[in-house]
Amino acid sequence: MASGRVESLVELAKTEKNESRRQRYIDLARKTALKYKVELPRDVKTKICKRCGTYLIPGRTLTVRARPKSRIILYTCKNCGKTQKYSYARENRQKINKGKNT
């Protein structure tokens, strides 16, 4: 029941165009998940800043920087400045390199 509520809030957030309203849905989803001790969907977890809870949208609330040599992508939250590192797979790296050459 609770996880269904979290999921519907997440769905609302995904389709919401208004940024403050979307953030409110995300806040509610996080609070509901905490309250009922349910996990947020994985695709959403990676899109929420772990420090301040901002919904991360590349170019808007998130700066994405790739470091091809060390094969990591740096995600910086524009709201609080928290940086998260993700390593990316070989396939992705090749795609990125191809994109640069063309």
Ligand SMILES: [Zn+2]
């Ligand atoms: Zn943040």
